[in-house]
Amino acid sequence: MTNAIIIGGGSGMGLALARTLLAEGTHVTVVGRSADRLAAARARLEPLGPGGVDTFVADIGREEDVAALFARVEEVDHVAVTAADATGVYGRTADVATATARDVVATKLLGAWLVGKYADGRVKQSITYTSGINAYRPNGSNTIMSAANGALASLACGLAIELAPVRVNVISPGWVDTSLWDQLGMDKQAAFADLAERLPARRVGTPDDIAQAFSSVMHNSFMTGTVLHVDGGHRFT
Template identity: 50%
Template structure:
C-alpha cells in the first residue's frame, strides 16, 4: 500500500485478454506496472496480443475456463496472484426467439460466462487483499427481444459477484457492466449499413458516443485499486440504462 492509500501494482490474470475489452484491460494493467497473465482458448489470438502489447511483464497461457481440469492447472502454473479479471464470453448461438431457441447451440455462453467464472472463483489462488472482477453487460438491464439467454446470464453473473463477495471475503468480488462498446463483435453483424447503425446507436445514448474498450479498462483498473469496494456492479454504459 502506498502512502496515498492506492494499492501497489501486483500480478493479475486477465481471462479473455487476447482481444477486445480483455486486451485493453491487459494493456492498462501493464501500463500501471502490473505483471499480467493473459488467458484464452486461441493460441494464435494470444500470440497476436503479445506482439501488440509487448512482452515486458506479460505472459500468455492457453486454457479453456469451461474445463475444470484446465482451470486448476492454470492456477497451479501461475500460483498466487493479486487479481483475476474475466471477460470470457462465447456468444455463438446465444440470441434467438425463445419459442425457437436451440439451447444446445447456446451452451457455450452459459459455460463460459457463468460456469467458467464459477470455476475461476473455485480455483483461483488469490492474495487475501486481492480481487475477482467479472464483466457482465447492459443486457441484464436493457434486454432485447431474442436476447433472453444473454440477459439472464449477465444478471446471474452479477448475482454471483454479490454472493462471492460474501463467501470469499476479504477477497473483493465485483462486476463491471459495459454498454455498447466498439469491439470486434460488431464486425460479425450482417449489416450492410453498419456505420450508420452504429452512429444511430451512439445518438441514443446520453454520452452521445459508443464505448471504447479503454473505457472499460479504466474502470477495471480503478476497482483493483479501490480496496473498500466489493459486491458492486459498476456501469460503463454511457447512460444506456436511462434511455
C-alpha cells in the same frame, strides 16, 4: 511486483485492460482459447511496459483448464474475466439452439463460478467479472446471454462474502466497439450511429473506457459485491 490474470484478454476490453495494467507496471497473464490470438496479443503488449506478459491457452468453460490455470500460480493479485462467445446467441429464444444456450451458460456463468472455485486461496486482492447492458435493459434478443449476465451480480455478491477480504465485483458495459460485434452479422456502424444519437453520452464505448473502469474497481479497496455500469446511460434510453 503486482500480477494479474485476464481471462479473455486476447482482444477487445480484455486486451485494453492488459495495456492499462502493463503501463502501471503489473505483470499480466493473458488467457484465451486461441494460441494464435494470444501470440498476436503478446506481440502487441510486450513492448508496452516493464511488467512482462505471459499467455495461457484455456477455455473458461472447461473445469480442467481453469484448474490448470490456477495450479500454475501460487499467488495472483487480481483476476479479471472478459471472456464471452456470442456466436449464435442473437435472435428470439425460440430460434436459438439449446446447445448454444448451454455454451453461453457454461462460459459466462459456470466459467465465472469455476474461477471463484479455483482462485480461492490464490487470489489476493480482487476478481472482476464482465456482464453487460442486456442484463439491465433486455432487447428481446439474446435472452440467454442477458440471463447469464444478470446472474453474475448474484455470483459476485456470494463470492464477495466467501472470499473476503478478496473483493469481487462486476463491470457492466454498454455497447462497445470490439471484435465481438463481428460475430453478430449486423451492420455495426449503422447500429452504433443509431444508438449514439439516443445515448446520454452521445457515443458508444471504447475498450479503453471499460479498461479504465476495471482498473478503478480493481484498485478501490472499499468496493466489493458491486455492479459498476459503464454504459453511457444506455439503461435510460
